Amino acid sequence: MLRLSTFFRRVQIALMVAGLVCLFAQPPAARAWGNEGHRMINRLAATTLPADVPAFLHSEAAVNEIEYLGPEPDRWRSRAEPELSAAQAPEHFIDLEPADALGPLPRNRLDFEAKVFAAGQRPEKIGLQPWETTEVWERLKAALREYRNLQAAKQDTRAVEAAALFYAGWLGHYVGDGSQPLHTTDKYNGWVGPNPNGYTTEHQIHWQFEGPFVAANEHESDVRAKMTPPQTNDSDMFSSYVAYLRHTATYVEKVYQLEKAGGFVAAGSSESREFTSERLAAGASMLRDMIYTAWLESAKPAPDPYAGK
Numbered sequence: 001m002l003r004l005s006t007f008f009r010r011v012q013i014a015l016m017v018a019g020l021v022c023l024f025a026q027p028p029a030a031r032a033w034g035n036e037g038h039r040m041i042n043r044l045a046a047t048t049l050p051a052d053v054p055a056f057l058h059s060e061a062a063v064n065e066i067e068y069l070g071p072e073p074d075r076w077r078s079r080a081e082p083e084l085s086a087a088q089a090p091e092h093f094i095d096l097e098p099a100d101a102l103g104p105l106p107r108n109r110l111d112f113e114a115k116v117f118a119a120g121q122r123p124e125k126i127g128l129q130p131w132e133t134t135e136v137w138e139r140l141k142a143a144l145r146e147y148r149n150l151q152a153a154k155q156d157t158r159a160v161e162a163a164a165l166f167y168a169g170w171l172g173h174y175v176g177d178g179s180q181p182l183h184t185t186d187k188y189n190g191w192v193g194p195n196p197n198g199y200t201t202e203h204q205i206h207w208q209f210e211g212p213f214v215a216a217n218e219h220e221s222d223v224r225a226k227m228t229p230p231q232t233n234d235s236d237m238f239s240s241y242v243a244y245l246r247h248t249a250t251y252v253e254k255v256y257q258l259e260k261a262g263g264f265v266a267a268g269s270s271e272s273r274e275f276t277s278e279r280l281a282a283g284a285s286m287l288r289d290m291i292y293t294a295w296l297e298s299a300k301p302a303p304d305p306y307a308g309k
């Protein structure tokens with residue numbers, strides 16, 4: 001007969017092994033582009049910024065920092081930080097079908113959440129992508145405005161430079177997610193609804209496309225070649241960003257067509273590789289343009305929030 005302590009030790013080991021098996025058996029859900037894709041998008045955006053942004057945003061150290069931060073919000077999914085994990089998970093996606101069914105998207109996160117609750121639904125099921133992205137972009141713009149102020153006052157700017165780099169890198173994660181069609185739809189991991197074309201309903205397409213396929217087949221030089229020339233966004237960033245998400249959403253069915261043709265198995269096809277490069281490039285181009293627009297917009301004077309108080 002086993003001594004009780006030995007018995008419990010064996011049970012403990014068995015549970016640990018079972019836990020590890022579960023960890024490796026489950027694909028990391030809804031990470032968008034995995035580690036490799038997110039790093040690539042952030043790196044490409046930082047290295048292609050127009051020359052008139054300050055040097056601290058595209059020095060070698062800055063590029064490395066921004067690249068490192070590409071996957072940052074995916075590092076907040078651990079059960080070791082359960083409140084953070086739960087609160088931030090919906091910020092990676094938006095299911096446009098149920099969101100649009102509630103009417104025009106309000107510009108303010110809390111107004112959208114109130115609308116969702118009033119409809120008897122939950123915001124974490126529909127997603128908060130455009131609100132989170134706009135808010136982080138505004139943080140970046142505020143930091144760049146502070147940088148301009150300190151520089152004009154001939155003060156040390158190193159602390160605000162670190163803050164701005166963090167915001168730029170953090171922003172990159174969501175903008176990258178926003179170029180992945182499966183982050184804009186309720187068909188995010190298997191077709192739902194009428195399915196006359198027989199697209200997959202298995203819950204594998206999401207990670208298959210954005211994780212192993214990207215890691216094995218996508219190269220920075222191919223993605224860079226597909227980036228658009230730099231441009232500024234409309235200063236109404238919420239509307240600009242929602243338009244970007246809606247453009248991404250036009251490719252949802254394409255992802256399913258490619259999957260059906262075996263496009264995301266091993267090396268896929270030239271069409272699936274081209275398509276994926278183009279999507280990564282769209283994310284990198286949008287991020288670069290959003291950072292550039294934040295820099296230009298940060299020159300505008302901001303009203304004093306405490307005036308008259």
Ligand SMILES: [Zn+2]
Pocket residue numbers: 030031032073074092173177
């Ligand atoms: Zn994400």
